[in-house]
Amino acid sequence: MNEISKPMLYVQQRDIVLPGDLIAEGKLETTSIYVYKEGNRYYxxxxxxxxxxxxxxxLTPMEHAYIPRPNDMVIGLITDVGPTYWEVDINSPYEGQLPVGETILRQTQATVDTLRKFLGIGDQVLLKVIAFDRLKDPVLSMRGKGLGKITVGKVIEISSMTASILLFRKRSLVETIAKETGTAIFVGNNARIWISGGEPLMEDLAILALKKIDTPDMSSISISDIVDYIREEKAKRVKQNG
Amino acid sequence: MGKTGLKLIDENGIRIDGRKPDQLRPISMDVGVLKNAQGSALVSYGKTTVLAAVYGPREALPRHMTLPDRAILRVRYHMAPFSTTERKSPAPTRREVELSKVIRESLEASVFTELYPRTTIDIFIEVLQADGGTRTTSLTAASMALADAGIPMKDLIAGVAVGKVNGKLVLDINEAEDSGGEADMPVAMMPNLGKIVLLQLNGTLTRDEFKEAMKMSIKAIKEIYLIQKQTLRDKYAKMTEEEKEE
Structure with a gap:
C-alpha cells in the first residue's frame, strides 16, 4: 500500500529545475505554488x-514577484498621499494602501496637509500587511511594535530568492552580519532590507556583505566566509581612513 | 524552380545558404541581457535576431483593461526600421499587429496568468534583423524572457518554420526561401508536454507533406528546446563562477 502512495521523484536535492521539468509522479506533498499537476505528474x-x-x-524560484500575505512585514515607499490614506510601493505588482486609521494619527485630524506632514512622498516606512484578498489592494498597518517611519540607516533591495532564503532558512547569516558590523538588520518579506544602528562605515560594510551573498549560489556561502569577508573589508577601510 | 524562378536547391540537395534540407541555421541564445527588464532574451536563428523583454507582473494602466481573475498579457511584436534590407517604417503595420496577437495567444497557453489577477505582463519583442522565421524566433525568445523573469508557466515554448521550396520540404527557412518558396509553415510547441501552441500554414502542402513537415519541425523544436534549457541553466552556473573568481 505504502509503495503505491510513495511518489517517484525525478529530482535531487538542490537541483535547478526549469519550467516544464518533471519533478515527480504519484502522490506528492508540496506547498509550493510553483509546482503544478497534470494527471498524476508534477512539473x-x-x-x-x-x-x-x-x-x-x-521549490524556491530564482526570481518571483512578491505577493503580499497577511502578517508579512514589508518596507514600503510612500508614492502618493490621498484624502484618508497613503499609497505605498511595496515592491510588488500590487500597490499597498495605508489608511489613516491604521496609524497613530487620529482620523478626525485627517486632512491632506496633516497627512502630508506625517508621511510625505518618498518616505520609507516599515509596515505590516493586515489584509490582502486579490480583489482589493493590500491593506497595510503601522500599528505594532517597531513599525513606523524609517528615519535612520539605509534601505537596500535584494533579489527575491535571496530574501526568501535569508528569511526562512538562513537567518543565521543575517545575524552574523549584524553582529560583525554592529548594526541592526531587518529583512522585509518584500525583498527590501533595512540596515541601521551603526556608524555609516559599518552600515556600508553590512550592505557590502549582503550584496556579496545576493547570488544564486548563496547556499554555498558559509558563515565563516562572510565573517572573513567583513573583517578583510573592514581592515582595508580602516587603513584607508588612516 | 520557385515562384520567382529562382533555383533555391541544387542537384545535390544543398540549399541556397549551404544547408541540407533538414538542417537548422546556427542558433545562439542569451538571457538576462537587459538590466532594467525583469527578464530578457536575445535569440538568433542564423541571421534572424530577436530581442525580447518582459516587464511585470505590474499594475496595468489604464485600469479598465485589467481582469479580476487573471493577469493580462500584452505583446508588442515590432520590427526595427533597420531590420530589413529596405528601411521599414517604424509605425506598426497590419502584419505586426497580427503577429503580436498570434504570439500573445501562443504564450497565453503556457503562462499561469491566474496567479496574478488585476495585473499585466508586458512583453516587448523587437526584431533587430529579419531573415525569415521571425515569429518563431520571437516566440522562442519571449518564452525564455518570461522564464528569466520568474513568471510561472507550463513549459518553455520553442518554434521553427518548415517550408516547401522547389517542391521539397526544408527546415527553418530563410527570407529567400520564404519569398521564393511554395509554402511556409511556422510551428511552435511546449516540447515537454508535447502540445502545439502555434500552427500556421501559408501556401499549400499535401497531406503527406504536412505530416512530414510536422515530423521535421517537432524534431527541430526538441533540438532548440535543449539549447533553451542549457542557456537558462548556464545563466546561473555562470554567475556562480564569476563569484568564485572574484
Whole structure:
C-alpha cells in the first residue's frame, strides 16, 4: 500500500529545475505554488531550486514577484498621499494602501496637509500587511511594535530568492552580519532590507556583505566566509581612513 | 524552380545558404541581457535576431483593461526600421499587429496568468534583423524572457518554420526561401508536454507533406528546446563562477 502512495521523484536535492521539468509522479506533498499537476505528474513552472525533505518538495524560484500575505512585514515607499490614506510601493505588482486609521494619527485630524506632514512622498516606512484578498489592494498597518517611519540607516533591495532564503532558512547569516558590523538588520518579506544602528562605515560594510551573498549560489556561502569577508573589508577601510 | 524562378536547391540537395534540407541555421541564445527588464532574451536563428523583454507582473494602466481573475498579457511584436534590407517604417503595420496577437495567444497557453489577477505582463519583442522565421524566433525568445523573469508557466515554448521550396520540404527557412518558396509553415510547441501552441500554414502542402513537415519541425523544436534549457541553466552556473573568481 505504502509503495503505491510513495511518489517517484525525478529530482535531487538542490537541483535547478526549469519550467516544464518533471519533478515527480504519484502522490506528492508540496506547498509550493510553483509546482503544478497534470494527471498524476508534477512539473515545475519556474526556474528554481528544489529542496527534497522526506518526500516533500519545496521549490524556491530564482526570481518571483512578491505577493503580499497577511502578517508579512514589508518596507514600503510612500508614492502618493490621498484624502484618508497613503499609497505605498511595496515592491510588488500590487500597490499597498495605508489608511489613516491604521496609524497613530487620529482620523478626525485627517486632512491632506496633516497627512502630508506625517508621511510625505518618498518616505520609507516599515509596515505590516493586515489584509490582502486579490480583489482589493493590500491593506497595510503601522500599528505594532517597531513599525513606523524609517528615519535612520539605509534601505537596500535584494533579489527575491535571496530574501526568501535569508528569511526562512538562513537567518543565521543575517545575524552574523549584524553582529560583525554592529548594526541592526531587518529583512522585509518584500525583498527590501533595512540596515541601521551603526556608524555609516559599518552600515556600508553590512550592505557590502549582503550584496556579496545576493547570488544564486548563496547556499554555498558559509558563515565563516562572510565573517572573513567583513573583517578583510573592514581592515582595508580602516587603513584607508588612516 | 520557385515562384520567382529562382533555383533555391541544387542537384545535390544543398540549399541556397549551404544547408541540407533538414538542417537548422546556427542558433545562439542569451538571457538576462537587459538590466532594467525583469527578464530578457536575445535569440538568433542564423541571421534572424530577436530581442525580447518582459516587464511585470505590474499594475496595468489604464485600469479598465485589467481582469479580476487573471493577469493580462500584452505583446508588442515590432520590427526595427533597420531590420530589413529596405528601411521599414517604424509605425506598426497590419502584419505586426497580427503577429503580436498570434504570439500573445501562443504564450497565453503556457503562462499561469491566474496567479496574478488585476495585473499585466508586458512583453516587448523587437526584431533587430529579419531573415525569415521571425515569429518563431520571437516566440522562442519571449518564452525564455518570461522564464528569466520568474513568471510561472507550463513549459518553455520553442518554434521553427518548415517550408516547401522547389517542391521539397526544408527546415527553418530563410527570407529567400520564404519569398521564393511554395509554402511556409511556422510551428511552435511546449516540447515537454508535447502540445502545439502555434500552427500556421501559408501556401499549400499535401497531406503527406504536412505530416512530414510536422515530423521535421517537432524534431527541430526538441533540438532548440535543449539549447533553451542549457542557456537558462548556464545563466546561473555562470554567475556562480564569476563569484568564485572574484
Amino acid at each position: 515545475s513552472s519556474v526556474v528554481g531550486m528544489v529542496e527534497v525533505k522526506d518526500d516533500k518538495i519545496a
